[in-house]
Amino acid sequence: xxxxxxxxxxxxxxxxxxxxxxxxxxxxxxxxxxxxxxxxxxxxxxxxxxxxxxxxxxxxxxxxxxxxxxxxxxxxxxxxxxxxxxxxxxxxxxxxxxxxxxxxxxxxxxxxxxxxxxxxxxxxxxxxxxxxxxxxxxxxxxxxxxxxxxxxxxxxxxxxxxxxxxxxxxxxxxxxxxxxxxxxxxxxxxxxxxxxxxxxxxxxxxxxxxxxxxxxxxxxxxxxxxxxxxxxxxxxxxxxxxxxxxxxxxxxxxxxxxxxxxxxxxxxxxxxxxxxxxxxxxxxxxxxxxxxxxxxxxxxxxxxxxxxxxxxxxxxxxxxxxxxxxxxxxxxxxxxxxxxxxxxxxxxxxxxxxxxxxxxxxxxxxxxxxxxxxxxxxxxxxxxxxxxxxxxxxxxxxxxxxxxxxxxxxxxxxxxxxxxxxxxxxxxxxxx
Ligand SMILES: [Zn+2]
Numbered sequence: 001x002x003x004x005x006x007x008x009x010x011x012x013x014x015x016x017x018x019x020x021x022x023x024x025x026x027x028x029x030x031x032x033x034x035x036x037x038x039x040x041x042x043x044x045x046x047x048x049x050x051x052x053x054x055x056x057x058x059x060x061x062x063x064x065x066x067x068x069x070x071x072x073x074x075x076x077x078x079x080x081x082x083x084x085x086x087x088x089x090x091x092x093x094x095x096x097x098x099x100x101x102x103x104x105x106x107x108x109x110x111x112x113x114x115x116x117x118x119x120x121x122x123x124x125x126x127x128x129x130x131x132x133x134x135x136x137x138x139x140x141x142x143x144x145x146x147x148x149x150x151x152x153x154x155x156x157x158x159x160x161x162x163x164x165x166x167x168x169x170x171x172x173x174x175x176x177x178x179x180x181x182x183x184x185x186x187x188x189x190x191x192x193x194x195x196x197x198x199x200x201x202x203x204x205x206x207x208x209x210x211x212x213x214x215x216x217x218x219x220x221x222x223x224x225x226x227x228x229x230x231x232x233x234x235x236x237x238x239x240x241x242x243x244x245x246x247x248x249x250x251x252x253x254x255x256x257x258x259x260x261x262x263x264x265x266x267x268x269x270x271x272x273x274x275x276x277x278x279x280x281x282x283x284x285x286x287x288x289x290x291x292x293x294x295x296x297x298x299x300x301x302x303x304x305x306x307x308x309x310x311x312x313x314x315x316x317x318x319x320x321x322x323x324x325x326x327x328x329x330x331x332x333x334x335x336x337x338x339x340x341x342x343x344x345x346x347x348x349x350x351x352x353x354x355x356x357x358x359x360x361x362x363x364x365x366x367x368x369x370x371x372x373x374x375x376x377x378x379x380x381x382x383x384x385x386x387x388x389x390x391x392x393x394x395x396x397x398x399x400x401x402x403x404x405x406x407x408x409x410x411x412x413x414x415x416x417x418x419x420x421x422x423x424x425x426x427x428x429x430x431x432x
Contacts, residue, residue: 024138024172025210030116030130041115043074048136053200055107056135056207058215059087059116062098062128068119069102069130073111082107084117091193091316092309093216094248098128103193104211106204135210137203141169156284156341159277161225161233167202173209175238176220182242184286185252186296187279189327190223190245190309191267191319196260201228204259205236218244223257225278231270233278247314249299254282262320276330279306280337290334306331339377352420353427362430367406369418375400379421383429386414 026047033042046055061069070084087102095101107114118127164175198204209221216222222244226234236257237243245255256275258267267275283290283305293304299313308327309318355372369381378397381404385391391411398404408431417426 025133025135025214028132028134030132032127032130041117043113043115044132045113046111046134048134051109051111051136052139053137053203054109054198055111056137056203056210057105057107057114058090058133058211059102060129060131060133060215061087061100063100064126065097067126069116069127070119071105071114071116071132073107074113074115075108075110076112077108077110081115082111091318092190092222092245101215104207106195106198106207133211133215135207135214137200137206137210138170140167140200140202156281156338157277158281158285159233159274161235162202163235167205167234168209173206173221176241178219179237180242181240182251182253184240184254184282185288185294185305186254186303187282187288187306188246188253188255188309188312189275189306189319189323189330190255190257191262191323192226192257192259193261193318193320194259196229196265198228198259201230201232201259202234204228205234208257212244216244220244223255225254226257226259227271227274227278228259229268229271231268231274233274246309247299247312247316249296249313251298252296253298258319258323262323263317264322265320266322267326272326272330276333276337279330279334280341283334284338284341290338291331304331306334356418356420356427358418358427358429362432363408364432365407365409367408367429367431369404369406371398371400371402371404371420373401381421382419384417384419384426385412386416388417391416 028044030044048055055073057071059069059071061067069087071087072084073082074080075082085105087105089100090103093101114132116130116132164173165171167173192208194204205221205226208226212218212222213220221236223236224238224241224243226236228234242250243253243255244250245257246253256278258271258275260267279290282288288305290306293302295301296303301311301313303311304327306327308324310316310324352372352375355374357368357370359368359370371379378399380397381394382390383392383406392406394404411431413432414430416429416431418429419426
């Protein structure tokens, strides 16, 4: 009876008008009451129907820094309460004390009521405000990752991804109405610090969208891209647009969130493989050296061009020790991946043909070959005589910028042909 009285006394909630028809979310403001001080807590219904595939939640509060809140859910199908869950402050939040927001949490779809408590021995004066957000992400329809094709200018293909309508087919996750373009120089890797398993990752992405927009008050989902443990890539803010993920210094960055917590758990090969493909494409697209570092003006830091969130100006363990430790290997893989895709490009062959200098031409005793400084990877050189036979081949692969000196004294005269790299262009050389 006491619980019921408390419920009648305490509870009011609001449903934002724009989303009311979808029963997508509810906000519950809790007056800070004596009931928070004890084990005996108020039971509050969650006014959402047809929740699927799970319930997403987060809690905002204002309190002294060392306060700890816990939440639990009544599961109607079990007829029982679930365990108390600690509400961990979100490492990606830009809140300042005394304001806090919990990480996005997930509860069973059958959760009909919740209760919240403050861990003893804190007193009422420690807690000033509590606001609970509940979001029903809805069921996902099966969506194929669209092939969005290669972008001009970069031979490394953009990996397939689920676009906004792919992960939010209802259209209830609108894009930033005033997107801010940015020239990307640094690629920032995150983890979501959420669960490592889910029955529906598109629903998780929708929940993160709701959390960033309706709880944090951002213009759109914070990350440019998200990758689930199965290696599915989701388009967040999208390409060349400024997101909200890097300690408030987002200009010049592209943020990629690996869904899950990678503190001790190692990210899956599928997800790392997709991350490397995405990074290779963007490095190639913007001529970013994946193994180098450079100045990032917005943060005032010298950063690896591929960095982790923790390399920024704020204190966070994101993207987790285990993913962070993998970054050096990821940089090398991305470099190799770019090297592998560049020489096969038709565009690059044309570039090589004009960028490689062979002189003098006509040549008599000595031939010089100047390779372009931006040669992708390395190249083996071959010289063919007028009959098409190989008359000289470089013993080792040459790097960009190298000047090769070849003695051709006494060679038969005629039109020779210099090949740069296997399958590369043939340059005509007249030997007299
Ligand atoms: Zn992060």
